[in-house]
Amino acid sequence: MKILNFLVIIFICINPSVKADSKKTLIEELRKGGKLIFIRHAYAPGGGDPDNFDINDCTTQRNLSDSGRAQSQKIGNFFKENKILIGKVYSSEWCRCIETASIAFKKYETKNFLNSFFSSKFANNRKKQILDFDKFISSWDKNKNLVFVTHYVVIFEILNYAPSSGEIIVADKNLKLIDSIKIKY
Template sequence: MLALLLAPLWALAAEQEEQAWQALREGRALLILRHTTAPGTGDPAHFQLGNCSTQRNLSQQGREEARRWGALLRSQGIGRPRLFSSRWCRALDTAREMGLGTVQPLPALDSFFALPGNGSEQTSQLIRTINLMPPGEPLVLVSHQVNITALTRIFPASGEGLILALPLRAAPQVLARIAPPR
């Protein structure tokens, strides 16, 4: 009996996820994902933007997860999205490893973990920047947990993605939560 009650919920969830993917394909939504696995928290004290040897970087597992994201996006008909990333190496490397084309650094996606007071203004800047972009091809963003949580109030796992409706709002409509591809 329980299986009969759960079956429609599973079907509904699958339908909602497919609608979210369709909205992404059509440019009515964006995908924001937390960079893939990079062991540790925050950045070392000697962190320097642009110098990956001073930063927390992707593990081999993280690189493989990013490649699986690329395969998943291609399987969903998203082969050449507009692809933006934080300037942190672990985010840039996640975006590059997906193999989906040119990655454009976007400072509004940079981590503010070390400067939490910047979070509100940076989140507002991200929303303004995204909403000024012309509609069109699918939009994929790679950022950090702190940024995604400030925007959505959701604490994503490493490599987890959220499909958000456009235009982006201060309390965005979450169309789907996509687990890291296996």
Template sequence: MRRAGVWWLALCLLSGAVQASDKQAWTALREGRAVLLLRHATAPGTGDPANFQLNDCRTQRNLNQVGREQAQRWGQLLRSQWIEPRLLSSRWCRAQDTAREMGLGAVEALPALDSFFQTPNTAREQTAALIEQINAQPRGASLVLVSHQVNITALTGIYPASGEGLILALPLEAPAHVLARVQP
């Protein structure tokens, strides 16, 4: 019985530490000392179809209803955290649509967030460009980035689920310092 009590106390303490850590991460994001990096919401499939064209969403994997709802929940969550971010996104339709579905304002394309799934030999160079461009942004404002699994994994070493977010400390570095993981 005593052992169960010790385990329960340890679990409660650990749970409190995780919650405190998450609260600090959200504060850092709100204050512009961190960024939120999201994998685009659910778009069934892997990679892009053979006829992929960047300027034609009909040739790409696109968000399904689950993905649209995930993105809308992100918008609700960010508003509940008093975060009014600047939104930067990959040029892929599924990433742009994720950012737009949040309902938080204009979405700016940032090619350094584009997927390099088809060109993995560009990963190191593109990740370095992303770090440089994000670190050059003015501090003090919230920033949300929408990208792809391969980009996020290259930067953090983490394989995120569709719609999952990572709050990353600024300045960005490789590997990025993850303050919190937020499930879709």
């Protein structure tokens, strides 16, 4: 039992440096370019969208809270402070994604293949959206980083990874997960 306790203490002591090394390695990878960067929209309280959801009316949608807006700023700061160049930023058409992209990066384009298909109202779009995404990245200039501000279900479908709000998930050109960074809200 003493050995187990000793090992737990050692693990706790070295764990922060392992995380720091992991973050440093990820930043170096991002600086090289050619990465697909998925960001789940920043914190928007609740789950899914209201029944009266209208893509053209943000008042009918689940939106970022003040904490989510602050988290979006932190996301943008992460890229600026670490001098990570971005080729282009693409966002879902949902207001919470657009607001995340706008605050973090200022310039972005919307793409409907990044839209949520969580609710039954949009579930039938899943297969086409994933095919459209695959087609889109097949013509990507693989020398530049691309950012996709999207939803949990889209990231999970593409990368088989369950992201937190505002989490940055990095994949290579083959959609192989490299690492992620959780940005606190």
